[in-house]
Amino acid sequence: MRKVVLGFLCVAVFAGCGEKQKTGSPTFKKGDYDGRIVEWVLEDYPDESLIHGGDSEDPTRGKFSSMVGVINQQKIEAAKHALDYGGCDKVESVLFDRRSSALDSLVYMVDCANGRRQSISSKDFGNKEELKSDAEKALPQGQAISQCQALIADKFRGQEVAYHDLIGMSYYKAPVTGNVRLVLDFDVNTGQKTVNKMKAQCFFEPAGKAELNISAR
Helix, strand or coil, X not given: CHHHHHHHHHHHHHCCCCCCCCCCCCCCCCCCCCCCECHHHHCCCCCXXXXXXXXXXXXXXXXXXXXXXXXXXXXXXXXXXXXXXXXXXXXXXXXXXXXXCECCECEEEEEECCCCEEEEEHHHCCCXXXXXXXXXXXXXXXXXXXXXXXHHHHHCCCXXXXXXXXXXXXXXXXXXXXXXXXXXXXXXXXXXXXXEEEEEEEEECCCCCXXXXXXEC
């Protein structure tokens, strides 16, 4: 009778006691790319405006026009790197990120079927460390508040600024891109016995770009 009970516990609690459990997500070996990159990523970009740029006011327009062949080749390397080191199950899209690129560091935005997005630089190709997704690289709330307050302090240099720590503060992180929007309410003492009630919206990208918008409230 005891053996029967122990056997039941083995099945119920440990689900097989030693049998390898199946998971919902398949595991892949590094270098296993068969069927894991959509066909169009393996081909050259049909529309090269993504590389050249179309807006006449875009400072990056034409900057990479001489590198079309390199970019078409490297986007495939970016896809493979995401599969090997980025926790990507299948690559569904690779877009050249012209505005984030430099001539010696081309950046590619890789989207995966499991919802992960990686911004991968050509300098990452030789790196064997695991990559974080853009969402995982998002600025945490505490750091976002500190950096937003620093931007505000620079904007209102020499004036007294008082923040409303809880009321009027909100933090949002985009689940795929990792972009962060932080809203802070604050007051500015102009030194003339008047107080200006202001609202700041700070925007942060995982790559480090920050933007500050100020409005009255």
